[in-house]
Amino acid sequence: MLKESILYESVGELAKRIETKQLSPVELTEAYLERSQKLGPQLNAYARLLPVEALDQARAAEKDIHRGHYRGPLHGIPYAAKDLLAVKGVQTTWGAKPFAEQVFNYNATVIEHLKNVGAVLLGKAAMIELAGGLGYMYASASLQGETRNPWDISCWTCGSSSGSGAIVTAGLAGFAIGTETWGSIVCPSAFCGVSGFRPTYGRVSRHGAMALSYSLDKIGPMARSAEDCARIFAAIAGHDPLDRSTLAMDKAAFTNSPAGDLKRRGLRIGWLKNAWKEYEPGVSKAIQAAHKILPRHFVSVRDAELPEGPWEDAAVVVLQAEVASSFGELIRSGRVKELHDPLGRTGGYVNLTVTGGDYTTAQRVREVLQKKMDALFESYDVLATAAQPAAATPLTTNLITGILAFPDPVGAIGNLCGLPALSVPCGFTEKNLPVGLQFIGRAGDDAAVLEAGQIFQRATQWHRKHPKLA
Amino acid sequence: MNKSKGRKIDRREFARKAALLSAAMVPAGIAFAEPVAAATNEQLPEGAEKLSAEGRVEAEGRFQQIMSQYGSRFDADEQNRVRDGCYNLQGSLERLRAFHLENGDAPAVYLKPLVEREKKPLSAPAVGAAPTAAKKP
Numbered sequence: 334m335l336k337e338s339i340l341y342e343s344v345g346e347l348a349k350r351i352e353t354k355q356l357s358p359v360e361l362t363e364a365y366l367e368r369s370q371k372l373g374p375q376l377n378a379y380a381r382l383l384p385v386e387a388l389d390q391a392r393a394a395e396k397d398i399h400r401g402h403y404r405g406p407l408h409g410i411p412y413a414a415k416d417l418l419a420v421k422g423v424q425t426t427w428g429a430k431p432f433a434e435q436v437f438n439y440n441a442t443v444i445e446h447l448k449n450v451g452a453v454l455l456g457k458a459a460m461i462e463l464a465g466g467l468g469y470m471y472a473s474a475s476l477q478g479e480t481r482n483p484w485d486i487s488c489w490t491c492g493s494s495s496g497s498g499a500i501v502t503a504g505l506a507g508f509a510i511g512t513e514t515w516g517s518i519v520c521p522s523a524f525c526g527v528s529g530f531r532p533t534y535g536r537v538s539r540h541g542a543m544a545l546s547y548s549l550d551k552i553g554p555m556a557r558s559a560e561d562c563a564r565i566f567a568a569i570a571g572h573d574p575l576d577r578s579t580l581a582m583d584k585a586a587f588t589n590s591p592a593g594d595l596k597r598r599g600l601r602i603g604w605l606k607n608a609w610k611e612y613e614p615g616v617s618k619a620i621q622a623a624h625k626i627l628p629r630h631f632v633s634v635r636d637a638e639l640p641e642g643p644w645e646d647a648a649v650v651v652l653q654a655e656v657a658s659s660f661g662e663l664i665r666s667g668r669v670k671e672l673h674d675p676l677g678r679t680g681g682y683v684n685l686t687v688t689g690g691d692y693t694t695a696q697r698v699r700e701v702l703q704k705k706m707d708a709l710f711e712s713y714d715v716l717a718t719a720a721q722p723a724a725a726t727p728l729t730t731n732l733i734t735g736i737l738a739f740p741d742p743v744g745a746i747g748n749l750c751g752l753p754a755l756s757v758p759c760g761f762t763e764k765n766l767p768v769g770l771q772f773i774g775r776a777g778d779d780a781a782v783l784e785a786g787q788i789f790q791r792a793t794q795w796h797r798k799h800p801k802l803a
Numbered sequence: 804m805n806k807s808k809g810r811k812i813d814r815r816e817f818a819r820k821a822a823l824l825s826a827a828m829v830p831a832g833i834a835f836a837e838p839v840a841a842a843t844n845e846q847l848p849e850g851a852e853k854l855s856a857e858g859r860v861e862a863e864g865r866f867q868q869i870m871s872q873y874g875s876r877f878d879a880d881e882q883n884r885v886r887d888g889c890y891n892l893q894g895s896l897e898r899l900r901a902f903h904l905e906n907g908d909a910p911a912v913y914l915k916p917l918v919e920r921e922k923k924p925l926s927a928p929a930v931g932a933a934p935t936a937a938k939k940p
Binding site for chain 1: 865868869873876877880881884885888889891892894895896898899900901902904908909910911912
């Protein structure tokens, strides 16, 4: 029986044990499976566990390693994939009743990449139905029900990568894969106190992933440290002929520099003064404390401002128009009524009325914004701000009228421009709920964002805190 | 900027414009297949007062268009939710349209030509070979 503390170790730490044969991938997989079977249902963290397949993969990894064929830091590490990634022969529900029985006969490219490096797929993580693309009012907007936050099970994990957040923070797997169209990696990472990375648009193939918004969707890792995110990102990034939105080979691929070899290029941090209108007091305190730490570890920390403009409106119009296409048939057929959330059942009809002219205008505004943001990155390497201005909310919160109904220009801008972002834990509120600090980089400079996160985590221990679970 | 923002129109004119706009947006034959109840509703959704007069008409037209095509699918609460959605979207559209763009400001989408290396290699069919479509499963 493995000690609980081992299950909370980072991928890097687990990999060292596996490589030196101090830890068996089979034993690790069995331990995570047992914990997932016990705690997963309490948290609604999984859509489906795959014990048979996982143990087969773990045995294969163990055999390889014993033969001397160690494939690298993800070899033998169990992980969970958001249930919108196709896994051959396994139900992929997209978190939604109309797709509850859906099975693909191929693997998503991300799943293939992780298979190739020897990672062990433990199960499919619960998610908000259709990644929230048709709108949702409640945390319960999922085929699996509301995902409970391991730090306080009366609170939500945020969405739409809800299960991925819960799984990582509860020590149910070594890492998880999430996706983000607008906030779906950054917010659950902040609410759950894990490190979550949203890569530059086009660096990770979306082949085999549910398409919500073709020009906004991205796939990224959620893990126990920024360093782990870099390791996982290196495994899943790269050009894919099956996804034409991926960047060219030399721009898409990512090589991880081990922690000791950080280039120390002297990152200039821009501290965003106008990202959020107001903060919840507990969040404000943690963010101010993080702000104070930064000058000791970065070459400069200066105030920065996001450009003013209708960026959120542009993101809304782009998202609604693209969802009207990606789920047009579901809406027109009326099957959208099968969704769980009251807003999800009606929101799509409004999307259908967005005109081509307005969509194009939004895309023109997007281009203007991209240029403005690129110019901003002449003065800063990385922008920093709170990942969210609030901590995890009660499960019953109305997301449209409640505390989470705040403007989110930083999320809109980051996703409209396809910028990389990383949320790392930076403290706790007085209710012991995690607070996330967000680093945002120039498009393509994912390395700077990951480096900033690693530097911050060398100076702090917030990412090593874990919830107490019965 | 939209100069007419805030101009007042009376409810009758508002309902008439909304109905006209709705009829124009809906394909012939479908228009008003369902009852158009909300055009004369006195209660506008929250935030509607921030819209221009034309924006309110457009939002209402959008709602009427949806009701004309799909109205029978919704109960009263759902109708209200759809209507709120129409007015929320309208707010975004008004702010977006008010943003100054030059004619040459192109959209952030461009065609990426399917370059040769991304094409699936095609093998030349053998002479006399039956076309694939003729094969039986």
